[in-house]
Amino acid sequence: MEIGIVGTGFIAGVLGRALATAGHDVTFGSRHPEEGDVAGGSGARVASVPAALTAGDVVVLALPGAAVADLAAAHGELLAGALVVDATNRMGAPVANARASLPDTVRYARAFNTLGGEVMARPVFEGRPADMFFSAPEADRPTVEALVAGVGLRPVYVGPDQEELLDCLFRLWVTLAVSQGRGRRLALRLLDGDTDR
Template structure:
């Protein structure tokens, strides 16, 4: 199992990091205020600085507000070289939700992937009541597909659904379809992707 650095300890980062730890990963949370943080819960995960989490993570999951991504990359972009970095952010209300262009500009050595952005954090905390699994669309380079899929499927109730390399816009399209459902069905929503052929 890889060591996962989770940047962000809020609803998304905290929920995902604890799920990864329970799924067998070594997890280091990156927080601006690590002292006294309860992000790890009872999982055995560690809470450190952002620098420590980036350094420790073979895989880094970015779970910050969309407005903070560029600043993070300006400060830490070089340290992401060679690492699989999973973009779980959404730049609302911008016309482009993913941070692929920011990574290309400020962290070109990172191995960019897009996942965990199309569903609300409640789906990651509690599997949907209909029994799931819920398909989670993701994009990554082909060589990182298994790594990202295993990370997704360590979260109870999720099934990885690969859209291909450089398919972050398709992940964003899934977000546009799903988010209106939260207002009518609640925020823990199951997604089933059905294909023909």
């Protein structure tokens, strides 16, 4: 799969290195691609933001939620019709996801927002991966599933247009991990007899 990731910070690095190591073609999009070493020998490349937006099959947003409006203003035409996975969270804002900042034409998916990056970097607990609940258009479900699995998490599909539900899971994670002080190595797992669903 050809994957563009906007951002070169903590989450972008965790996701992009894992996906490149898993054999995917990963392009990080940066405002200063010559700086830093987010790829870290994983085989991913670091390029411009437009290069990541046109990388191929899917674009992952791993930048501050408040910056998505700027991204859309600068590069909206490149986002039109693209499968966009929104991993951003606006902590403390009335709406955590960035869907309203994106062009209506994107195929909007929500994933990678309900766990801390520490879990995404080491997703296995007691021999089994943590669950990543995600939302996507039905037709794009297989692509996002492959993306989630490529990071080493177990994908759990909750349907199309379920970003508000996933925002609630983000708030649950923050409450348990941060507010209650249980620690950031905290994840959720669905106990379901039918793991193929």
